[in-house]
Amino acid sequence: xxxxxxxxxxxxxxxxxxxxxxxxxxxxxxxxxxxxxxxxxxxxxxxxxxxxxxxxxxxxxxxxxxxxxxxxxxxxxxxxxxxxxxxxxxxxxxxxxxxxxxxxxxxxxxxxxxxxxxxxxxxxxxxxxxxxxxxxxxxxxxxxxxxxxxxxxxxxxxxxxxxxxxxxxxxxxxxxxxxxxxxxxxxxxxxxxxxxxxxxxxxxxxxxxxxxxxxxxxxxxxxxxxxxxxxxxxxxxxxxxxxxxxxxxxxxxxxxxxxxxxxxxxxxxxxxxxxxxxxxxxxxxxxxxxxxxxxxxxxxxxxxxxxxxxxxxxxxxxxxxxxxxxxxxxxxxxxxxxxxxxxxxxxxxxxxxxxxxxxxxxxxxxxxxxxxxxxxxxxxxxxxxxxxxxxxxxxxxxxxxxxxxxxxxxxxxxxxxxxxxxxxxxxxxxxxxxxxxxxxxxxxxxxxxxxxxxxxxxxxxxxxxxxxxxxxxxxxxxxxxxxxxxxxxxxxxxxxxxxxxxxxxxx
Ligand SMILES: Nc1ncnc2c1ncn2[C@@H]1O[C@H](COP(=O)(O)OP(=O)(O)OP(=O)(O)O)[C@@H](O)[C@H]1O
Ligand SMILES: [Mg+2]
Numbered sequence: 001x002x003x004x005x006x007x008x009x010x011x012x013x014x015x016x017x018x019x020x021x022x023x024x025x026x027x028x029x030x031x032x033x034x035x036x037x038x039x040x041x042x043x044x045x046x047x048x049x050x051x052x053x054x055x056x057x058x059x060x061x062x063x064x065x066x067x068x069x070x071x072x073x074x075x076x077x078x079x080x081x082x083x084x085x086x087x088x089x090x091x092x093x094x095x096x097x098x099x100x101x102x103x104x105x106x107x108x109x110x111x112x113x114x115x116x117x118x119x120x121x122x123x124x125x126x127x128x129x130x131x132x133x134x135x136x137x138x139x140x141x142x143x144x145x146x147x148x149x150x151x152x153x154x155x156x157x158x159x160x161x162x163x164x165x166x167x168x169x170x171x172x173x174x175x176x177x178x179x180x181x182x183x184x185x186x187x188x189x190x191x192x193x194x195x196x197x198x199x200x201x202x203x204x205x206x207x208x209x210x211x212x213x214x215x216x217x218x219x220x221x222x223x224x225x226x227x228x229x230x231x232x233x234x235x236x237x238x239x240x241x242x243x244x245x246x247x248x249x250x251x252x253x254x255x256x257x258x259x260x261x262x263x264x265x266x267x268x269x270x271x272x273x274x275x276x277x278x279x280x281x282x283x284x285x286x287x288x289x290x291x292x293x294x295x296x297x298x299x300x301x302x303x304x305x306x307x308x309x310x311x312x313x314x315x316x317x318x319x320x321x322x323x324x325x326x327x328x329x330x331x332x333x334x335x336x337x338x339x340x341x342x343x344x345x346x347x348x349x350x351x352x353x354x355x356x357x358x359x360x361x362x363x364x365x366x367x368x369x370x371x372x373x374x375x376x377x378x379x380x381x382x383x384x385x386x387x388x389x390x391x392x393x394x395x396x397x398x399x400x401x402x403x404x405x406x407x408x409x410x411x412x413x414x415x416x417x418x419x420x421x422x423x424x425x426x427x428x429x430x431x432x433x434x435x436x437x438x439x440x441x442x443x444x445x446x447x448x449x450x451x452x453x454x455x456x457x458x459x460x461x462x463x464x465x466x467x468x469x470x471x472x473x474x475x476x477x478x479x480x481x482x483x484x485x486x487x488x489x490x491x492x493x494x495x496x497x498x499x500x501x502x503x504x505x506x507x
Pocket of ligand 2: 397400401464467468469
């Protein structure tokens with residue numbers, strides 16, 4: 001075997017000590033030992049050397065085994081402590097074991113001695129291995145925890161059924177809470193809107209099949225019921241035997257990125273606005289040319305000898321009038337920009353009040369066209385900062401668009417239908433919504449991205465300038481809001497203004 005063994009022997013008799021060593025050497029150990037017989041000697045031996053095993057006599061003139069055991073325990077060493085003694089009673093033996101001795105051997109039964117030593121050495125070896133494994137486990141757990149808490153993404157651990165068992169602090173913050181109680185114990189799908197459930201299944205199934213799913217865009221419902229845009233990845237965690245035990249779901253909040261993307265799309269759309277000035281010149285030039293031409297025609301007609309026809313004059317005058325109207329409309333729309341900022345003081349105003357003002361200008365027209373106007377105004381919505389006249393113009397533009405859409409549908413679609421426009425105001429925690437809904441002709445899908453561009457119009461020349469929405473958009477943008485459309489051809493259009501709630505100064 002030739003195993004080296006450092007032995008500390010607590011024994012007053014050199015002979016007995018050497019006898020122990022002899023047994024050990026016989027068993028194949030290469031022994032090196034020190035014999036001590038007082039507590040100071042033992043302490044010094046423990047402090048200055050490392051030992052594989054301690055053998056101790058039961059009682060000695062200047063020392064005893066219980067005191068030795070106390071010193072051994074205090075040293076927190078985990079090496080076998082075996083008592084080798086003369087006959088002792090049952091009680092004393094139990095006492096020794098309780099005090100921390102691993103075993104005891106009677107001096108007159110040394111046949112057991114080496115097997116006890118062997119057994120205790122291997123037990124101690126096992127204990128040390130286990131302790132080392134525990135330290136490694138603790139270290140890896142710490143590393144894992146540091147990883148989870150240091151990650152800028154929210155990390156959720158769920159069991160194989162999808163029940164959340166652990167959430168990182170960032171995960172809590174993303175969800176909008178500071179306690180894991182709001183999440184742990186719940187099924188993960190609870191935080192996913194109905195229309196995203198398929199995508200969640202995709203994540204779980206993909207992870208189960210391939211071990212991971214990466215960067216899947218999915219929306220979650222936050223604690224305050226608002227939606228959160230995320231990019232989510234998941235990986236499977238395994239136990240020591242390679243069996244899957246849990247999912248680690250990594251959630252990145254991409255709301256800001258999405259907003260930025262939206263803004264980019266908007267600013268793309270609105271880039272045209274900067275070119276508006278040259279556009280305006282062009283737009284006004286066209287009707288002016290048409291007017292000049294019509295005037296030319298009339299003058300030539302007058303200069304000729306023939307009698308001028310009434311019909312001819314009427315046709316030309318209509319054309320001139322239409323084109324003048326077109327120019328006036330363009331000017332009406334852009335007046336908002338040409339006025340100085342002092343003409344448009346910003347203050348807190350009531351959205352509903354502004355809507356009512358706009359309506360007073362257009363409601364007679366609606367009656368005339370048999371348009372049913374439905375008001376659904378929430379009088380609890382707070383005031384907003386901005387200019388009430390500009391906002392009125394936005395509402396007027398939207399109502400005019402809705403009216404035109406209804407009349408166009410009436411013209412194109414033979415079936416009779418009840419023309420109706422609904423104006424709705426409502427709010428949630430952070431935002432105020434103003435909707436204008438019509439059951440008119442709708443916007444062609446391909447046109448949805450273009451409707452806010454300056455001069456984009458589907459209306460006949462003289463009827464639409466294509467400025468209404470681009471002007472409305474810049475007014476709403478000034479108020480830190482947005483305009484969104486949803487529309488279905490021949491069914492109707494919803495135009496939605498979304499404003500952020502602000503702390504407003506009293507008017
Ligand atoms: N409620 C709506 N229903 C159907 N189409 C709409 C609606 N609102 C806007 N549109 C479409 O968007 C286009 C652009 O609207 P915008 O208000 O900017 O200009 P316009 O209405 O054509 O001209 P103007 O506002 O000068 O009368 C319209 O020509 C129309 O095709
Ligand atoms: Mg319009």
